[in-house]
Amino acid sequence: MLRIARLYIALVLVFLYLPIVVMAAMGFNASPLYALPFEFSTRWYQDLAGNDRLIEAGWNSIWLAVLTSVLATVFGTLAALALWRRSFRGRNLLRILLLPPIAIPWLITGTAMLVFFFWTGIGRGLHAMLIGHVALAIPYVVLVVGTGLQTMRADLEEAAMSLGSTPVHAFFRVTLPLLLPSIVGAALFAFAVSLDQFVISYFLSVPGMTTLPVEIYSAIRKGFTPEINAISTILLVASMIIILGFARFARPGGLGDSR
Amino acid sequence: MPAEAGAAGAPATTRFRPPPWLATAALLLPSYAWLTLAVLLPLGTMFAFSFLEATPLGNRPVEWTLRHYRAFHDQPYLLGVAWTSLSIGLWTTAICAVVGFATALALVRATAGRSRETLLILLLLPFWTNGLVRVFSWTMVIRGGGFLDVAARSVWPDAPSLGFLYTQPAIVLGLVHGYLPYMVLTCYIALLAIDDAVIEAAMSLGARWPTILFRILVPLAMPGLVTGAILIFVPVIGAFMEPRILGGRVGVTMGTVIEDQFTQAFNWPLGSALAFTMLAVVLGVFATFSGVLRRTAQA
Numbered sequence: 001m002l003r004i005a006r007l008y009i010a011l012v013l014v015f016l017y018l019p020i021v022v023m024a025a026m027g028f029n030a031s032p033l034y035a036l037p038f039e040f041s042t043r044w045y046q047d048l049a050g051n052d053r054l055i056e057a058g059w060n061s062i063w064l065a066v067l068t069s070v071l072a073t074v075f076g077t078l079a080a081l082a083l084w085r086r087s088f089r090g091r092n093l094l095r096i097l098l099l100p101p102i103a104i105p106w107l108i109t110g111t112a113m114l115v116f117f118f119w120t121g122i123g124r125g126l127h128a129m130l131i132g133h134v135a136l137a138i139p140y141v142v143l144v145v146g147t148g149l150q151t152m153r154a155d156l157e158e159a160a161m162s163l164g165s166t167p168v169h170a171f172f173r174v175t176l177p178l179l180l181p182s183i184v185g186a187a188l189f190a191f192a193v194s195l196d197q198f199v200i201s202y203f204l205s206v207p208g209m210t211t212l213p214v215e216i217y218s219a220i221r222k223g224f225t226p227e228i229n230a231i232s233t234i235l236l237v238a239s240m241i242i243i244l245g246f247a248r249f250a251r252p253g254g255l256g257d258s259r
Numbered sequence: 260m261p262a263e264a265g266a267a268g269a270p271a272t273t274r275f276r277p278p279p280w281l282a283t284a285a286l287l288l289p290s291y292a293w294l295t296l297a298v299l300l301p302l303g304t305m306f307a308f309s310f311l312e313a314t315p316l317g318n319r320p321v322e323w324t325l326r327h328y329r330a331f332h333d334q335p336y337l338l339g340v341a342w343t344s345l346s347i348g349l350w351t352t353a354i355c356a357v358v359g360f361a362t363a364l365a366l367v368r369a370t371a372g373r374s375r376e377t378l379l380i381l382l383l384l385p386f387w388t389n390g391l392v393r394v395f396s397w398t399m400v401i402r403g404g405g406f407l408d409v410a411a412r413s414v415w416p417d418a419p420s421l422g423f424l425y426t427q428p429a430i431v432l433g434l435v436h437g438y439l440p441y442m443v444l445t446c447y448i449a450l451l452a453i454d455d456a457v458i459e460a461a462m463s464l465g466a467r468w469p470t471i472l473f474r475i476l477v478p479l480a481m482p483g484l485v486t487g488a489i490l491i492f493v494p495v496i497g498a499f500m501e502p503r504i505l506g507g508r509v510g511v512t513m514g515t516v517i518e519d520q521f522t523q524a525f526n527w528p529l530g531s532a533l534a535f536t537m538l539a540v541v542l543g544v545f546a547t548f549s550g551v552l553r554r555t556a557q558a
Contacts (some may be wrong), residue, residue, distance in 0.1 A: 005369035009378060012362050016385050016436065022406045023396035034399065036409050075289040082286035086279070101298050104541065105497025107514055108305075108534045110297060111521050115308050115531065116301035119315075135297030138290050189316075196389040198500065203521065213391050220395055220504055229399075230530065232392040243387040245379055 020236065027229030035085035043224040054231055057215040060126060061195055064211060068133040068194035073187040074136070076141025077179075083142065084149040085157075089188040098139040109136075114203040129211065133197055136176065137190035144189055148182025162231070164197075185249035192242045327532030337516070339535075344513040347427065348496045351434040358435070359442025359487060364476065366443075367450045379447065386440035394433045394504050398420035401429055406449050425507035433505045434495050442487035449483025450476065485548055493541050513537060 026034055030041035037181065049052060082088075083095060110132070117128050156178070160170040176183075198213035205214045212235060219228050277285075312322035317432040331337050362382065370378055385393065403422035411418040423429050453476065462469050477484070478539075499514030513533065520530025 002369050005365035007369070008360060009365050009382075012358065012439075013378075015380060016382065016439070018406075019396035019400045019436070020385065020388075020393065022399045023392070026399055034405075075293060078286040079290035082283050086283050086286075088280065088283050096289065097294065097299075099290070100302070103427060103493065103545070104538065105494050105514075107358065107497040107499055107517060108538055109301070111517065111530060111534055112305040113297065113302035114521060116304040117529060119308075120303055131293075131297045135294055142290065192387055196387070198389070198391045211388055217391055217397070217500065220391075220398075224395075228395070232395060233391070236388050236392055239388045240384055242393075243384060244380070 008109045023229055024150060024233040024236070027226050027233050029226060032225055044230040047140050047225075048230045050226065054212070054215055054227070057210050057212045060210065061212040064126060064129055065191045065194040067130055068137050069191040071130075071134045071185045072137035072141050072190040073183060073221050075187065076138045076190075077145050077183055079138070080142045080145035080149060081175075084146045085154065098142055100135050101139050110200040110203040113200065117204065120213070124204045124206045125209045132200045132204055135195040136197065136200065139195050140189050140193060141186040144186040145179065145182050146178055148185075152178050181249045186247045188246040188249065192239050192246070195242070196239055289475070306535060308528055309535050310529040314525060314527040316336045324528075327529045328536070330529060330532060331536075340511055340516055342513065342514055343427070343497050346429055347434065347498075347502075347512065348492050349436065350431045351495050352492045354431065354435050354558070355439050355442040355491050356484055356488060359439055360438075360446045360477075360484060362443045363446035363450050363480075363483075363503045366447055382443050384554075386437075390437050391500060393437060394501050396426055397433050397436065397505060401432070424505065425509060427506065427509060429505040430502050430510055432511075433501045434498060437501070438491040438495065441490045442484075445483040445487035445490065446480055447483075449480040453479050489544060489548055493544060496540065497537060501543075 027044055028040055028042065029036070030039040030043060032205070078152065081189075083091060113128070113132050114124070117123060117131075122128055122131070152175075157170045157174050160174045161167065196213065197211075198217065201211045201214050202217065205211065210218075211232065216228055216232060272532050293405030309327055310323050310325065312324045312326075315321060326333070331341070356550045366375060366378060366382075398405070401422055402424045403420045405422055405424075407421050408418070411421050417492065456474060457479075458471060461475055466474070496512075497514050499511065499518045502512045502515055504510075517533050517537070520533065524530075
């Protein structure tokens with residue numbers, strides 16, 4: 001029974017990783033038509049280095065993810081402090097309001113942003129994507145930092161304040177250092193949310209101002225070459241590293257140690 | 260709950276301190292102003308657009324109408340599209356439920372400690388990578404002459420092509436791959452909470468494993484199954500890139516029809532009405548199952 005269960009987990013892992021491995025391998029196959037047998041080549045990665053369009057889209061993605069991460073982390077951490085450390089009327093309603101960006105299908109959120117940004121004259125482009133990505137990332141940051149605050153003792157701040165520290169001073173000297181792993185985890189998470197976001201970017205992009213996932217999508221639709229495998233593999237490895245970093249920082253056990 | 264705690268009379272300290280409500284508001288303002296601008300106002304605007312006669316361009320006079328909400332009546336092909344979306348959603352959810360529950364069960368009963376932690380991270384990791392890239396990766400496997408065919412022909416050289424790209428099962432496969440981790444996680448959390456003593460008691464009373472599975476584990480893990488099912492069904496009925504890439508010609512779903520209204524047909528009012536119809540279904544699913552969830556939690 002035990003052996004069957006472990007074999008089953010192994011099969012599920014094969015199902016989850018097989019297509020990814022095949023796709024990554026094809027990025028190192030010499031044939032432009034994905035023909036087999038496999039013949040190792042770095043040709044597609046070299047081509048990638050000369051593909052200005054994809055490189056520009058890649059830089060757009062990275063800058064967008066950095067800005068999204070910074071803004072969402074600052075705003076979301078502030079909101080989490082209010083939602084988990086202060087009591088006020090309407091707190092539950094405000095917590096529920098965090099759900100729409102997570103729970104409503106991105107197709108609906110994305111098209112709604114398109115309509116609204118068009119109507120108000122905000123328009124489309126990277127600035128519009130930034131507005132959208134930050135809104136998507138804020139709820140995740142609030143939830144991750146909020147969880148961190150829940151596992152952290154509130155009496156340490158109170159002790160600091162009773163010893164004459166101002167709230168701001170107590171925050172920077174006591175709360176912030178203890179909360180740092182959660183905040184770093186939330187920032188990485190926000191970065192990954194933005195880096196991998198496709199649907200909203202797709203509706204808000206204009207030619208010449210796109211992100212990597214949008215470029216990959218249009219390439220897949222138009223007919224693709226292993227170059228797309230190469231860039232996809234890079235994107236995949238990047239987000240896996242970021243999420244493993246998140247798992248490292250945001251784990252509650254790590255919080256306990258730093259007390 | 261001490262609402263507005265001390266709002267009226269905070270004790271005066273030596274230094275100036277802003278009233279607590281002001282600090283709370285200042286902490287909340289950036290996030291909620293941003294969410295209002297980027298999510299709530301757009302949804303409101305789209306709701307208003309869904310009652311417009313046509314996309315407001317140039318100086319065309321604004322006319323209001325309800326006709327876009329009659330689209331399912333006026334364009335009967337949409338019913339077929341809705342059925343396609345629904346059946347894709349149900350198949351995906353059902354397969355994820357069976358496979359995901361079994362995975363979580365195997366994880367809880369057959370692994371422990373560090374290896375369990377590592378396996379859980381490995382199972383959840385793909386979920387946080389780019390969904391588009393993962394869908395694309397399936398085309399490498401299931402296309403005619405793709406990895407699946409090569410693997411089959413290495414065993415039996417004359418094997419007929421197993422490729423099933425551009426079919427409905429291909430769409431379901433891609434979606435299951437994308438959303439399975441949700442179900443693994445929610446079932447894992449639910450199964451972890453079950454006391455081993457309950458299972459041992461059942462076994463000592465002579466219950467066999469099908470009895471234990473269907474009379475104890477599944478009912479007790481029901482909140483996890485339902486949560487997972489909602490988390491999967493809702494985004495799946497709004498999916499549009501999976502049907503486009505894996506479904507090709509047969510991949511016409513509500514998601515792709517709505518996308519078309521915004522990117523190709525430029526009929527924003529119709530697209531808005533269809534999106535809000537879908538949103539109503541989503542909210543209906545949430546409302547129906549929040550009751551079930553609460554009851555299961557109490558039972």
